[in-house]
Amino acid sequence: MPSSAVPRTPAVAALVAAALAAGLLAGSTTAGAAENGPVRIHDVQGTTRVSPLVGGQVTDVPGIVTGVRTYGSKGFWFQDPEGDGDPATSEGVFVYTGSAPEVAVGDSVLVSGTVGEYVPGGAASGNQSLTQIARPAVTVLSQGNAVPAPVTVSAWSVPSAYAPEGDAATGGSINGLTLRPRAYALDYWESLEGTNIRVGTSRVVGATNAHAELWVTVKPWEHPNLRGGTVYGSYEAQNTGRLKIQSLTPLAEQPFPSANTGDIVAGVTEGPLDFNQYGGYTLTARTLGTVVDRGLERERTRPQRSGELAVATYNVENLDPSDPQEKFDALARGVVENLASPDILALEEIQDDNGAKNDGTVSAGQTVAKFTEAIRAAGGPAYEWRSVDPENNKDGGEPGGNIRQVFLFNPERVSFTDRGAGDATTATGVVRERGRAALTHSPGRIDPANAAWESSRKPLAGEFSFRGRPVVVIANHFGSKGGDESLVSHHQPPNRSSEAKRLLQAQSVNAFVKEVLKADRRADVLVVGDINDFEFSGTTQALTAGGALRAAITSLPRSERYSYVYDGNSQVLDQILTSPSIGAFAYDSVHINAEFADQNSDHDPQVLRFRP
Structure with a gap:
């Protein structure tokens, strides 16, 4: 068996040392087992998450095979049909063989081997460990036995x-x-x-x-x-x-x-x-x-009325020209049929023109052209678009993909106010012009030199006009939750290290919105996108600090607040936030992806309608 079968990560080594110091490693038996007979599975499992025998050898542990896994982490489970009656001690354990096991469900076996605590994902993941027996010697005593009652x-x-x-x-x-x-x-x-x-x-x-x-x-x-x-x-x-x-x-x-x-x-x-x-x-x-099948159907939001401006956000999951036409067509139908062709659509995860090929390409004109043409073919408007190309490999995401935010807008309903388009490193600012707030660069990036945006997507700001009324939209894709411990971490509560970066990003966006409102307290500002955080998170609290913004998704009943499904939890990652002047609005989290096995993206789009 490979030596990795019993991982000796620093965390596990520390557990072994602690067990030795406490006198818990006693060869093939625990103290109790030494008095009462051979080691059994409940002795291996113990009454905590870490085996009292970790790192030690066990001999002829009896049980009945309850499951055999011939793929992935190969091995089998076996279980003691007798048990010790203690609800804290499991009567089953995994035996890691490393190759296809030569046992079958119902075999009565004796297992000898090394007790280990395997940490899936490694100690740095914060995951709990799986107690197992590795480097096993297995003796089959009989076959066809009844599996212990579940x-x-x-x-x-x-x-x-x-x-x-x-x-x-x-x-x-x-x-x-x-x-x-x-x-x-x-x-x-x-x-x-x-x-x-x-x-x-x-x-x-x-x-x-x-x-x-x-x-x-x-x-x-x-x-x-x-x-x-x-x-x-x-x-x-x-x-x-x-x-x-x-x-x-x-x-x-x-x-x-x-x-x-x-x-x-x-x-x-x-x-x-x-x-x-x-x-x-x-x-x-x-x-x-x-x-x-309970017949779950994809939702359709209602069309905006003539005096309503519809602003939407949609993470289209690493879209680039190498994706099959079917993906473009499905996403386009979602925009037209399910989102009712919003007036302004902020897209996240638009990749450059050759996707993950890492050759310095940063332009995304071909990606956007293919998508907008698919929307038109689906019966939607002839969207125009604006964006700012990132520096190569400076915005995170898939290496070589150069994901960025892009504004689509329907020129028959709304116009874009072009003001000296910025580049990847030039920050847009705010000035007061004819009594109203105006951007110095539109489209332009917000605070791109701020360390908060290192290896992350920089916010894209754009100035629009709807029926003569200016509207500022800020498209975002905050840092991911990568590096956070899971809800089943051995740390409780789990460590959520990724929040630190999103907190800084939220503070940066909040400060910019306050600049806009300082220039014109009546300004209509929408902060939209994949915020990568919950409506109750510190990130959202930082975005809304000082009353600059309101998280529009909180206008929905609590049971309807979600845009993503992760590990069986329906939760919020995508948001639209509004400035105080946007009083009445209609908000919809349009569920077309996250709840389905057949997904065009892993995110549900969000749409907000209001009268500027």
């Missing part, structure tokens, strides 16, 4: 409290805390790590993805929305009933079902509970229920 997971078995507060002495980690599965959801799931579990008929809250996974909830009443999802509304209101489901059957043998949010997985889904890098606790299904 633990039925239901709405009543998962606690409503999410996690204990981490131990301050260990940097907020919950690794060393004794599990309390009747008190906390994360402790409950951890107490079942490796155990054969079962869920009954459940609602899908995260559509089937490209990795053949979906998310269900075992708590149908937990923060639901009318379309079937589960809304993530605050850091303190975690959705404890979410559970990821994968199939143990290779896709070549049995395709994974396609399901949208709101569909039902009917019947029994059963298999071992795994923990992996993406999403954490995962039911790896030997038996998968049947997907029942």
Whole structure:
């Protein structure tokens, strides 16, 4: 077996050292097992997230094979059919073989090997670890045995409290805390790590993805929305009933079902509970229920009226000319049919003319031309466009892709006020002209030299005129959440390091809006785009500081506030914020992508209509 089967990251090494110091590593047995007989699986798992035997050898641990995985991290799960009656100790564990296991479900086995704590994604990810036995020697005693009865997971078995507060002495980690599965959801799931579990008929809250996974909830009443999802509304209101489901059957043998949010997985889904890098606790299904299509339809917003200006934002997910025409056509239909051809459309993730090819190309004229032509072919307006090309590889995103924001506008409804277009490094400013605020560069970038925008998309400001009334629109694509720990981190609450950059970015945009309002307190300003943060986040609070802006999505009922679905949580990433002069407006988060297995983008567009 490869040495990486038992990772010796600094975090795990520290755990081993602590266990040795405490006298918890005693060869093949724990203190209790030495008195009562050979090591069993519950001795390996222990009553915390870290095995008391980590780094040690175990010999002839008995159990029944409950699941075999022949792809990805190859190995098998086995479970003690007897157990110790302690709800904090799991009776199942994963055996990492590294190659296709030579066992079958129902085999009675004895396993010898090294106990490890594998951290999916590495220690820097902050993920919890998966207790496993590696470098195994396996003896099959008999075959065709009954699989240990599954633990039925239901709405009543998962606690409503999410996690204990981490131990301050260990940097907020919950690794060393004794599990309390009747008190906390994360402790409950951890107490079942490796155990054969079962869920009954459940609602899908995260559509089937490209990795053949979906998310269900075992708590149908937990923060639901009318379309079937589960809304993530605050850091303190975690959705404890979410559970990821994968199939143990290779896709070549049995395709994974396609399901949208709101569909039902009917019947029994059963298999071992795994923990992996993406999403954490995962039911790896030997038996998968049947997907029942509930007929979720893509939303259509109403058309704007003659006196209304419709401003929209849409992250089109790394669009470039090498994408198939089908993607352009589908996105175009979304603009025309679902967004009702807004007057102004801010696009995020428009790539340069050769996409990810990293050859210094920064222009995006071909990308935009292909998209606007697709919109026209779909029956939409002949949009014109404005943008500012970035410096090569200075705005983050896919290397060579040079993503940027682009304004599309319908010249039959609105005009663009061109004022000496800026370049990638020239900042637009604000002047007072004839009693109104005006931009020194339109289109122009806001504060591009600010360190807050290093390796990130710089905001694009544009000045428009609608029925003689000036409107300033600022298109944004804030820094991503990359580097943040997941909701199932061993740190509770998780570390959200990416927020620091978005906070600075929000402060930069807020300061610019205040400059506009200082020049004209009646100015109509809209800050739009992929903010990459929640409506309740510090980022949004910084954007709205001092009353400069209002987060328009908060005008919707709480159950309708979402633009993205991540790990079964329907949540806000895309926003439109308005200046005080924009009093009455109609806001719509138009759900056409995030809830569906068949997506044209991973984001839902947002649209706001008002009368300037």
